[in-house]
Amino acid sequence: xxxxxxxxxxxxxxxxxxxxxxxxxxSASRVVFLVDRDGQPIxxxxxxxxxxxxxxxxxxxxxxxxxxxxxxxxxxxxxxxxVHEGExxxxxxxxxxxxxxxxxxxxxxxxxxxxxRTKKASHELAAILDDVxxxxxxxxxxQNSFFAEITDEDIDSLFS
Numbered sequence: 001x002x003x004x005x006x007x008x009x010x011x012x013x014x015x016x017x018x019x020x021x022x023x024x025x026x027s028a029s030r031v032v033f034l035v036d037r038d039g040q041p042i043x044x045x046x047x048x049x050x051x052x053x054x055x056x057x058x059x060x061x062x063x064x065x066x067x068x069x070x071x072x073x074x075x076x077x078x079x080x081x082x083v084h085e086g087e088x089x090x091x092x093x094x095x096x097x098x099x100x101x102x103x104x105x106x107x108x109x110x111x112x113x114x115x116x117r118t119k120k121a122s123h124e125l126a127a128i129l130d131d132v133x134x135x136x137x138x139x140x141x142x143q144n145s146f147f148a149e150i151t152d153e154d155i156d157s158l159f160s
Contacts, residue, residue, distance in 0.1 A: 006098075006132050006133060007132070007135065008042070008132050009132075009135060012128055012131060012132050012135075013043065015128050016034060016042070016043050016125070016128055017043055017045065019121055019124055019125055019128070020032045020033075020034060020043055020044065020045040021045045022121070023045075023101075023103070023117055023118065023121040024045045024046045024103075026117045026121075027103060027105065027109055027113055027114045027117040027118065028105065028108045028109035028113065029046060029103045029104060029105040029109060029114065030046055030047050030089070030104045030105055030106055031044060031045065031046030031047055031048050031051075031103075031104045032044060032045050032046055032101070032102070032103050032104075033053070033056070033057060033060070033100075033101070033102040033103075033104075034099055034100070034101060034102075034125070035057040035060055035061055035099065035100045035102055036061070036098060036099055036100070037061055037064070037065075037098050037099065037100065038061060039057050039058035039059075039060070039061035039062065040057060040058075041053050041054060041056075041057040042099065046104075056102075057102075060091075060093055060100055060102050061100060063082060063093065064082060064093060064095060064100055067079050067082050078095065080094065080095050081093065081094050081095070081115075083111065085111070088106055088107070089104055089105070089106050090104070090105055090106070090111065091103070091104055092105070092111065092114045092115070092118065094118050094122050096122050096125055096126050096129065097126060097129055097130075097133075098129075099125075099129055101118060101121070101122055101125060103118060
């Protein structure tokens with residue numbers, strides 16, 4: 001089931017983009033994505049070439065969902081990271097709350113370097129996403145309080 005959407009403010013998005021840029025450089029990755037658990041791309045940095053980012057994001061989320069189902073069959077709550085190693089390119093996926101940090105890297109980097117750099121960045125990203133969540137909750141509360149003032153009688157009087 002999809003979680004309710006969140007609202008990212010411009011200053012928060014710029015922090016996310018800067019973090020992805022830094023992580024891409026520090027981990028020597030080809031591209032770094034931030035994707036929500038529903039498979040929607042939030043932001044990315046790096047060389048995507050002719051990659052279909054929407055399909056890639058959706059498949060990454062589906063991959064994590066399938067892997068988490070396997071984890072539950074084994075008695076685990078979740079596998080917080082997923083790694084796919086290919087001949088030329090590899091993928092590292094780190095679960096951060098309701099988001100996924102996805103790195104695509106090649107032989108210019110190593111899995112160890114990617115893990116090391118992602119660990120630090122994931123803590124910073126989690127803090128930004130916590131702020132996003134708090135701001136979204138405040139926005140929803142403000143909207144709900146606005147509509148709470150409208151009564152059934154007010155609506156009936158509009159259509160009478």
